[in-house]
Amino acid sequence: MNPVELIIKKRDGGRLSGAELEELVQGYLAGRVAEYQMSAWLMAALLRGLDESETVALTRAMLASGRQLKLERVRVRKIDKHSTGGVGDKVSLCLAPLVAACGVAVPMIAGRGLGHTGGTLDKLEAIPGYRVRLDAAAFERVLKSAGASIIGQSNAIAPADRRLYALRDVTGTVESVPLIVASILSKKLATGSDGLVLDVKAGRGAFMPNLARARELARALVRTARNAGLRTTALITDMSAPLGRTVGNALETREAIEVLHGSGPADTRELTLVLGAEMLVLGGRTRSLRTARALLERALADGSGLERFARMVRAHGGDARVADDPARLPRARVRVPVPAARTGTLTAADAWELGWVSVGLGAGRTRAEDAVDPAAGIELCHAVGERVERGEPLAFLCASKRSLVERNLARATAAFRIGARAPRARLVLERLER
Amino acid sequence: MNPVELIIKKRDGGRLSGAELEELVQGYLAGRVAEYQMSAWLMAALLRGLDESETVALTRAMLASGRQLKLERVRVRKIDKHSTGGVGDKVSLCLAPLVAACGVAVPMIAGRGLGHTGGTLDKLEAIPGYRVRLDAAAFERVLKSAGASIIGQSNAIAPADRRLYALRDVTGTVESVPLIVASILSKKLATGSDGLVLDVKAGRGAFMPNLARARELARALVRTARNAGLRTTALITDMSAPLGRTVGNALETREAIEVLHGSGPADTRELTLVLGAEMLVLGGRTRSLRTARALLERALADGSGLERFARMVRAHGGDARVADDPARLPRARVRVPVPAARTGTLTAADAWELGWVSVGLGAGRTRAEDAVDPAAGIELCHAVGERVERGEPLAFLCASKRSLVERNLARATAAFRIGARAPRARLVLERLER
Numbered sequence: 001m002n003p004v005e006l007i008i009k010k011r012d013g014g015r016l017s018g019a020e021l022e023e024l025v026q027g028y029l030a031g032r033v034a035e036y037q038m039s040a041w042l043m044a045a046l047l048r049g050l051d052e053s054e055t056v057a058l059t060r061a062m063l064a065s066g067r068q069l070k071l072e073r074v075r076v077r078k079i080d081k082h083s084t085g086g087v088g089d090k091v092s093l094c095l096a097p098l099v100a101a102c103g104v105a106v107p108m109i110a111g112r113g114l115g116h117t118g119g120t121l122d123k124l125e126a127i128p129g130y131r132v133r134l135d136a137a138a139f140e141r142v143l144k145s146a147g148a149s150i151i152g153q154s155n156a157i158a159p160a161d162r163r164l165y166a167l168r169d170v171t172g173t174v175e176s177v178p179l180i181v182a183s184i185l186s187k188k189l190a191t192g193s194d195g196l197v198l199d200v201k202a203g204r205g206a207f208m209p210n211l212a213r214a215r216e217l218a219r220a221l222v223r224t225a226r227n228a229g230l231r232t233t234a235l236i237t238d239m240s241a242p243l244g245r246t247v248g249n250a251l252e253t254r255e256a257i258e259v260l261h262g263s264g265p266a267d268t269r270e271l272t273l274v275l276g277a278e279m280l281v282l283g284g285r286t287r288s289l290r291t292a293r294a295l296l297e298r299a300l301a302d303g304s305g306l307e308r309f310a311r312m313v314r315a316h317g318g319d320a321r322v323a324d325d326p327a328r329l330p331r332a333r334v335r336v337p338v339p340a341a342r343t344g345t346l347t348a349a350d351a352w353e354l355g356w357v358s359v360g361l362g363a364g365r366t367r368a369e370d371a372v373d374p375a376a377g378i379e380l381c382h383a384v385g386e387r388v389e390r391g392e393p394l395a396f397l398c399a400s401k402r403s404l405v406e407r408n409l410a411r412a413t414a415a416f417r418i419g420a421r422a423p424r425a426r427l428v429l430e431r432l433e434r
Numbered sequence: 435m436n437p438v439e440l441i442i443k444k445r446d447g448g449r450l451s452g453a454e455l456e457e458l459v460q461g462y463l464a465g466r467v468a469e470y471q472m473s474a475w476l477m478a479a480l481l482r483g484l485d486e487s488e489t490v491a492l493t494r495a496m497l498a499s500g501r502q503l504k505l506e507r508v509r510v511r512k513i514d515k516h517s518t519g520g521v522g523d524k525v526s527l528c529l530a531p532l533v534a535a536c537g538v539a540v541p542m543i544a545g546r547g548l549g550h551t552g553g554t555l556d557k558l559e560a561i562p563g564y565r566v567r568l569d570a571a572a573f574e575r576v577l578k579s580a581g582a583s584i585i586g587q588s589n590a591i592a593p594a595d596r597r598l599y600a601l602r603d604v605t606g607t608v609e610s611v612p613l614i615v616a617s618i619l620s621k622k623l624a625t626g627s628d629g630l631v632l633d634v635k636a637g638r639g640a641f642m643p644n645l646a647r648a649r650e651l652a653r654a655l656v657r658t659a660r661n662a663g664l665r666t667t668a669l670i671t672d673m674s675a676p677l678g679r680t681v682g683n684a685l686e687t688r689e690a691i692e693v694l695h696g697s698g699p700a701d702t703r704e705l706t707l708v709l710g711a712e713m714l715v716l717g718g719r720t721r722s723l724r725t726a727r728a729l730l731e732r733a734l735a736d737g738s739g740l741e742r743f744a745r746m747v748r749a750h751g752g753d754a755r756v757a758d759d760p761a762r763l764p765r766a767r768v769r770v771p772v773p774a775a776r777t778g779t780l781t782a783a784d785a786w787e788l789g790w791v792s793v794g795l796g797a798g799r800t801r802a803e804d805a806v807d808p809a810a811g812i813e814l815c816h817a818v819g820e821r822v823e824r825g826e827p828l829a830f831l832c833a834s835k836r837s838l839v840e841r842n843l844a845r846a847t848a849a850f851r852i853g854a855r856a857p858r859a860r861l862v863l864e865r866l867e868r
Binding site for chain 2: 170
């Protein structure tokens, strides 16, 4: 098959067959399809679209490019969770062990920070010693012993996705719903989960800036996952302001531990419970979301979620003492307040802007090869809707050097809005069932 | 400037500034814009389009990537001709010396065969010794002495076009009117001509399959050329059947020489006169197309066009004796008739199919690095509209080996249609003035 014909077919609005998409993906990995040909095809696909059968076929081809885990020694149901990315979203860290404590295993392949958003792997690596790279056998062992394991994508899992993602990143072809769907699901299918709960973020801090676009992505994800044989529920959740009170790796890990201790900010705790309940229902633990939520609340109250967290961290080579003593996490040398410009109600904390401030402080990357500073980030003092007094801190910026804070202070200040009345905030905007 | 931003801007339907297009082209040549980024941009440009100001700016940027000839020592007006490519189109070979004989210089940068179409350079190289590579000084000397010179594109002329063209060829991004316009005009502007006559082909054997598409291209070429400061006239001419009676390099060169001898097929002669008259008018030789045509007819009758041809060939190192003795051109070892399947009127000779048959016989390339067989090709025995008797030859297939002929005989036979009445054939379909 000539790659140029496959490019022209998509360019002219045609529909590629499963065999053609398989040849495209395999040919790309084997070097028969050049980088410049694949990028032209990706641009044609972004502008012309892929229909449902093409999206399923592309997902399957990317999945087939790597290993598919069976995890047969894990006897309980396995449910995965995926978030499309946001600011301050540390939910995976507390959610995975909490769900495991309730009898459903959570095999999770997570990512690194991307653009203004944080990444679960970077947050876990803030724990001294935590290794995100495990081979398939070790992954299965940890899953069996701790019930939850969060690892990075290895070359064995959907290598086509890794290469395509890197190419899309530098060719302006990221923002395509079918390409995003295939990228997410090819990895999710590889772990052999029995079901998937999706947290599709909408708002300033999300990749989908509004509800309509988020709904489009959520529907496509649920439809394609079902067509690929994976039971899936999606929640569309608000990402106009950062989730919880922290942005940055160690800061967020600390907040996730607080949630497992039964405290932590209301929204982080609530999202953990809502997503967890969906996972327990998908995992067959109960048919009622209400019962599922009660199970999770009990696992928070009796410390069994925290215990699973410590077990998972230890199994990954990390210092499990952080579970009871979060002060062991790295702490920033510089911590500078962002004062409120006037008295009133905090009406907005712009997640997009604060995400980039956090990156600027050292918590994220501007190039793939950059290292992150685990201690850097933002501590937020108020949730949107709360009253603030002129001069009191709205947030603290944490970094290794004062110059980094100074460079980001104006942007951080401008990210907050103080007014008369805040819009009513809803955490879960919509729910789409499998 | 970040290449990804330029890709995203075009992808989302934005308009690139002159500075942005210049940076894109320069960055590509300098390696700051990768091949896979340029191909993604090209696909976005093909699908989203470029407006007139972008097309002019892209043309200028590609022109500025190389050297611009002045040809100041050539004192007469210089008029160039460009054909968008067809099957059997050998007009440049007789047209350039004929126009030169009438006092207008013709500096022409020609191309090689592409796809199913032939290339002027390949035809000239059928003449023993003819060198298509001359440096700028030699080009100017030949122009001054013979009045016409046809050379290949060197690395000095619009190198961005060379690289972009090669990339477009393998990424499905050839068929974009603004990209085609910029490619053609960047080269044409580089020779410092005073005017340009365009032969835009329409029909089965052309890159523009119908009149509407050809008109779109012709209009864009004339508009952009004028905006770039080049006086231009365009003719849209029929390319449903091959031009003249030969397809293939030496065969076509022979036919062009026949035209210069005052004979040759009616359509080849007519197109030469029509295009030549436009060139003489653009070149200020006369204001009347009728007078211009009379001048050209005289130059055919008195042999001065043929004499210029011989001078040009000699100046390029070629065997000028072919002008009076075309039998010196290479001749194929195998020559096999294609018999008429029935008696009737020849209603069609499919230029697209016959172009590919000619390539299959060895006259063209399927890969850029292939060599062509100068002697291979097709001799047509009848023009469309003529009566044919069952069993008589419609054409002869010429090749170096019988197996090549056998492989192409069925396709050649199927390319001809014999029916009751042929559609009225018009050579010049439309004329667009500067």
